[in-house]
Amino acid sequence: METSEEILIRRQGHLGHLILNRPKAMNALTHGMVTAMTQALAQWADNDSVVTVLLTGAGDRGLCAGGDIVAIYRDALAQGEATARFWADEYRLNAMIARYPKPYVAVMDGVVLGGGVGVSAHASLRVVTERTKVGMPETGIGFVPDVGGTWLLSRAPGELGTHVALTAGTITGADAIALGLADHFVDSAGLPALAEALAQADAAEAVRAMERNSFPPSDLAAQREWVDACYASDSVEEILGALQACPVPAARAAAEAILAKSPSALKVTLASLRRARQLPNLEAVLDQEYRVSLRALAGPDMAEGIRAQVIDKDRTPRWTPPLLHEVTAADVGEYFADLGPRELGLSSELHVRS
Structure with a gap:
């Protein structure tokens, strides 16, 4: 076993086990963790004695609460380059996981947010439990x-992914399966036994043996009728109007949640989802997300959102601009402009490899 402050890398039988190890920070990802995961996965891909990879999180709160946004906040204020380098390596890791040549089993137990989704929901076998809470909370911090995430959510049934992205809410394990973000439901009490089984047996067989025959239905999937109707538009203003006019209480609650978010982030998020639907693969979407992320980092709302939610915790962000109609189509389009030499280039690398 190799240990560091942030990640544990273990071998047991035919299993390579990665454990995110920042339980006090709910295993929030740092650049060092991303680098360690990438190196371990690269080594195990060429090691015939490693048959399966398992990802779990230390502690009992969750797999991962996302990226270390305090570090991102400090870098944004300093106008540094650390976050851009972190995201470049993180997105490369996400793509690596999606195309990993061996079974990669992600245990999405407890809280799984933002970057935690990136290291788990692209896995070949994705396990949720009765404690799972999955979310992409970015619009709440101006991101x-x-x-x-836009690849995954844009391909969820109907407009369920649009609803999750714009409201920045969390969903259950059953919801995650319904949205295509997860595959298997296992009781949290059975997770130690699952890890033992993965060290000895075929990954798919081990997961199926531990899987619950039945689990609670997805509450979100049951709401598809109003969700699909209200989120059909490509305009955030029109979506809000439909939600506010809908007689379903959950729709009006969704409208209230959306109105609290950054107007710029909302419009760019909706445009990102619609564009992602038309892109051919995850790599092309990650290239697009990198362009958008760097533009968001340079803008005022992300630092302000993190300040309000995490630093000062006053929960009263001052968005710039503060109103949806003040965010123009031209403003949104600038987020997607080519980065020139700073392009991530994952889709180009995929083309060369193929």
Whole structure:
């Protein structure tokens, strides 16, 4: 076993086990953790004695609460380059996980937010439990779903992914399966036994053996009728109007949640989802997300959102601009402009490899 402050890398039988190890920070990802995961996965891909990879989180609160946004906040104020480098390596890791040549089992137990979705929901086998709470909370801090989140949410049934992205809410394990973000439901009490089984047996067989035959239905999937109707538009203003006019209480609650978010982030998020639907693969979407992320980092709302939610915790962000109609189509379009030499280039690398 190799240990560091932030990640544990273990071998047991035919299993390579990665454990995110910042339980006091709900295993929030740092650049060092991303680098360690990438190196371990690269080594195990060429090691015939490693048959399966398992990802879990230390502690009992969750797999991962996302990226270390305090570090991102400080870098944004300093106008540094650390966050851009972190995201470049993180998005490369997300793409690596999605195309990993061996079974990669992600245990999405407890809280799984933002970057935590990126290291788990692209896995070949995704396990949720009765404690799972999955979310992409970016619009609440003036940011836009990344780590391949717009790829995943744009391909969820109907407009369920649009609802999750704009409201920045969390969903259950059953919801995650219904949205295509997870595959298997296992009782949290059975997770130690699952890890033992993965060290000895075929990954898919081990997961199926531990899977619950039945689990609570998805509450979110049951609401598809009003969700699909209200979120059909490509305009945030029109979506809000439909939600506010809908007689379903959950729709009006969704409108209230959306109105509290950054107007710029909302419009760029919706545009990102609609564009992601038309892109051919995860790599192209990650390239797009990198452009958007760097523009968001340079703008005023992300630092302000983190300040309000995490630093000062006054929960009263002052968005710039403060109103939806003040965010123009031209403003949104600038987020998607080519970065020139700073392009991430994952789709180009994929083309070369293929």
